Amino acid sequence: MYQVEEKISAEKQEMRAVFAKVIDEMAKEDDRVIYMDCDLMNSIGMAKYWKEHPDKAVNCGIQEANMIGAAAGMSATGLIPFTHTFGTFATRRVMDQVYVSAAYAGLNVKIIGSDPGITATLNGGTHMPLEDIGMMRCIPEVTIVEPTDCTMLADILRKAKDTYGVFYIRLSRKKADKIYKDGSEFEIGKAAKIREGKDVTIFATGICVSEALKAAELLEKEGIQAAVSNMFTIKPIDKETVIQAAKETGAIVTAENHNIINGLGSAVAEVLAENVCCPMERIGAKDRFGEVGDMEYLKKAMGMTAEDIASAVKRTIARKEG
Amino acid sequence: MNAKELNIFAAQIRRAALRAIKKVGAGHVGGSMSMAELMAVLYGDVMKIDPANPKMEDRDWLIVSKGHCGPAVYGALALKGYFDVEELDTVNRGGTRLPSHCDMKRTPGIDMSTGSLGQGMSTAIGAAWGSRYQKRDNYIYLVLGDGESEEGQVWEGALFAAQQKLDHLIAFIDFNKKQLDGFLTDICDLGDIRKKFEDFGWDAKEVDGHDVEALEKAIEDAKKVQGRPHMIVMNTIKGKDCTFAEDVLYNHHMSFNQEDYEAAIAALDEKIDRIKAGEV
Numbered sequence: 001m002y003q004v005e006e007k008i009s010a011e012k013q014e015m016r017a018v019f020a021k022v023i024d025e026m027a028k029e030d031d032r033v034i035y036m037d038c039d040l041m042n043s044i045g046m047a048k049y050w051k052e053h054p055d056k057a058v059n060c061g062i063q064e065a066n067m068i069g070a071a072a073g074m075s076a077t078g079l080i081p082f083t084h085t086f087g088t089f090a091t092r093r094v095m096d097q098v099y100v101s102a103a104y105a106g107l108n109v110k111i112i113g114s115d116p117g118i119t120a121t122l123n124g125g126t127h128m129p130l131e132d133i134g135m136m137r138c139i140p141e142v143t144i145v146e147p148t149d150c151t152m153l154a155d156i157l158r159k160a161k162d163t164y165g166v167f168y169i170r171l172s173r174k175k176a177d178k179i180y181k182d183g184s185e186f187e188i189g190k191a192a193k194i195r196e197g198k199d200v201t202i203f204a205t206g207i208c209v210s211e212a213l214k215a216a217e218l219l220e221k222e223g224i225q226a227a228v229s230n231m232f233t234i235k236p237i238d239k240e241t242v243i244q245a246a247k248e249t250g251a252i253v254t255a256e257n258h259n260i261i262n263g264l265g266s267a268v269a270e271v272l273a274e275n276v277c278c279p280m281e282r283i284g285a286k287d288r289f290g291e292v293g294d295m296e297y298l299k300k301a302m303g304m305t306a307e308d309i310a311s312a313v314k315r316t317i318a319r320k321e322g
Numbered sequence: 323m324n325a326k327e328l329n330i331f332a333a334q335i336r337r338a339a340l341r342a343i344k345k346v347g348a349g350h351v352g353g354s355m356s357m358a359e360l361m362a363v364l365y366g367d368v369m370k371i372d373p374a375n376p377k378m379e380d381r382d383w384l385i386v387s388k389g390h391c392g393p394a395v396y397g398a399l400a401l402k403g404y405f406d407v408e409e410l411d412t413v414n415r416g417g418t419r420l421p422s423h424c425d426m427k428r429t430p431g432i433d434m435s436t437g438s439l440g441q442g443m444s445t446a447i448g449a450a451w452g453s454r455y456q457k458r459d460n461y462i463y464l465v466l467g468d469g470e471s472e473e474g475q476v477w478e479g480a481l482f483a484a485q486q487k488l489d490h491l492i493a494f495i496d497f498n499k500k501q502l503d504g505f506l507t508d509i510c511d512l513g514d515i516r517k518k519f520e521d522f523g524w525d526a527k528e529v530d531g532h533d534v535e536a537l538e539k540a541i542e543d544a545k546k547v548q549g550r551p552h553m554i555v556m557n558t559i560k561g562k563d564c565t566f567a568e569d570v571l572y573n574h575h576m577s578f579n580q581e582d583y584e585a586a587i588a589a590l591d592e593k594i595d596r597i598k599a600g601e602v
Contacts (some may be wrong), residue, residue: 034455055455061485066444066478073385073448076426076434077456081448096438097475101445105435106427 002152002184004194008177008210011150016045016173018150019112022157023082024049027056032078033161036071038064038085044114044173046084068094068109072101075108080161086120087113087129087170095135103139103166110160116146116170116206117257118290118298128290129170134262136168137235144235145188146170146205151180152232159188170206177210179230189233191241197227200313201245201252205231205264208255208283211299214306215255219313226313237267239275246278251316255283255309257302279319281312323366326597328534331401332362333594336563338397340586342410342420348577349414349422351567354394356498356531356558357465361398363537364463373403376430382460383433383449387442388467388496389423390575395432396420404431440473442466443493447483450491450551461545464493469501472510477522483551484523491551492544493524496531498560502574519553531556565589 023046027033035057041047050057060067064085071081083090090113091098102109113132120128136142143165147153153171160167179194186192191203195216204212209230216226227249229241246252252272254265265282272278285302299305323331335358343349365371369382386395393413400407405419412418419428423437434449436442446464453460466476483491495515499506506512519526525547529536537556544552560574561567566582578586596602 058451058486060482063478063482065440065475066447066482069441069444069475069479070448070451070482073434073445073450074452074455075448076445077449077452077458079452079455097441097444100435100438101441105445 002186002192003181005178005181008179008213011175011178013150014173014175015150015153015171018153019157019171020045020049022154026158026161027053030080030161032080034058034074034079034081036060036067036081036083038062038067038089040085044084064089064094065097068097068111069101071109072105072107076105080108080110082110082112084112084114086115086127087132088127091129091132091135091168098136098166099139103142107166108164110167110169112169112171114171114173116172117285118295118302118304119172119174119207119257120290121294121298122292124292125290130259130285130290132168132170133234133258133264137262137267142166142168142235143188143233144168144170145233148206148209148230148232149176149179151182151184152186155185156188163188172206176207179209186232189236189238191238192230192232193227194230195226195228197225198249199225199251200317201227201229201249202255202309202313203229203231203242203252203264203268204255205234206257208257208304211304211306212255212309215309215313218306218310224313224317231264234264234267237271239271242268242271243275246272246276250278250320251313252278252280253283253309253312253316254280255304257304258284259287260284261287279316281316283309283312325535328362328366329597329602330594331366332358332534333563333590333597334401335361335394335397337587337590338400338407338410339393340564340583342393342396342413344583345411346414348575349393350390350574351564351576352500352560352573353388353391353467353496353498355562355564355567356560357391357394357496358562359532359534360465360494360537360556361394363534363541365398365402367538368541369463370460373431376404380458380460383462385434385436385442385446385449385462386424386465387436387439387446388465388470389436389442392420392422392424395424396429399429399431439467439470440475443476443479446491446493447479447486447488450488451486454488454490461490461492464491466493466495468495468497468499468506468512468515471495471512471515480519480522480524487549488551489548492541492554493552494554494556496558497555498558500560500574504571516553516555523550524553525550526553526555528555528557531558532562563590563593
């Protein structure tokens, strides 16, 4: 079970610090865990681990296609490889390797893509994965998760290890906002409701979760009660919760740090279109490329701020029938 | 098996591969024929395998990265008893366990799914790394196509396997000099492919890929070299010993009729008789 913090505050540590700690712990507990990277060990905080455990950590050099294939081969022998590179290279550069060598072959590879969406900030458009979820969604049997804060990350990494199959784990390296109390546990494929409300449901992932909570506070001042649900598993999407939310609140807004095409918004829209009539709107990159900038600039440029979410909520509620 | 028996087995594998393709009437004939001696040597003599227990933990693995040549592998697997020879008639028909490209989820004895060229290089590397990490007493055998070796992923893997000193990885290139659209030299020449692998840090040698004794010796010699992955460049003929394919320029994927098939089988049967009589 999970518990939500009463007040949003910045985490004390970066996500990558927790990532490195949990990989270390899992590898100590389970010899099958192998860590692989493409020359970004220092960037993700794994350089120390690599030096201390050269038998269990493989720096492949800058060759992402080979890393994914080698990980697939390792998993065929019974190991559980966790691969890491930036989200752009973890998906679009190796789409065919993930598809054929890992997923089609039915193997057990955990793919970490770091710096999701605008969190790539100063690396700019070439390094800003706004399509990674979309690409992975098209591959059958791949589970896609985006941990929201350090507490969720630690839990999801362990659950990914213990769940056979290909995972794409979208991971910010930086400090997140702390949403969940320490020790919280989550169910993959099940949304975590973090705020109650009767007028609209906001489904959010990643950095958009705290923006959604801020939006709900803004809306409360205007008399609108917004529920917020953290849809941290994008595939398989939690259909039941989406349908229930549509029936209970009658309006849906999605908020994601990704192209609005084929990400969380599309997944939710597909569920609604086939099951229940409900107005919805998608917050996210409006089918555009990334660019350089700091987080505040990029959130505004992409329309991912709390104010943007609140405006979308009001437009969506206005479209309710009757 | 001795050399005579291996040559007979190779001819039988060609027969079985043609039977596998025959029901649909079209398939990857050229590359299936050129690797028949290698399949005979690996399955007939070299590999530690148990057809009754295809997933045996300490088995040797075979990853056929030129996955379109599934029919040659299926021929060998059927003759070894992984499944009935009759099942070869289901190749590429709806619901089959024997699709044109190798599929580890469907076929007993297939160690890795392949078909997108270049990828078997990396998966074989991973299998060799994982086997060594788990202290398994086995070898990972890998077959690459020559056209396939135009893929960048092959060369990523070449660097990585040498860096990791994967000396239980024994790879072969089926150097039949042709790809789908013609000769490699006219399309994307590999140059001295043996030398290239040597320069990448591999133990590399070149043999006649239709000489079963030379193949066996090359594998034995490879096992004596420690600390480096092994590349055995097999000089082969695309379409070898298939009467309707060997002398045809575009023999990568071919359709053929009953008459072609019967003539090819008769020629293979005649070759088997000559091997038995000691004439070949």
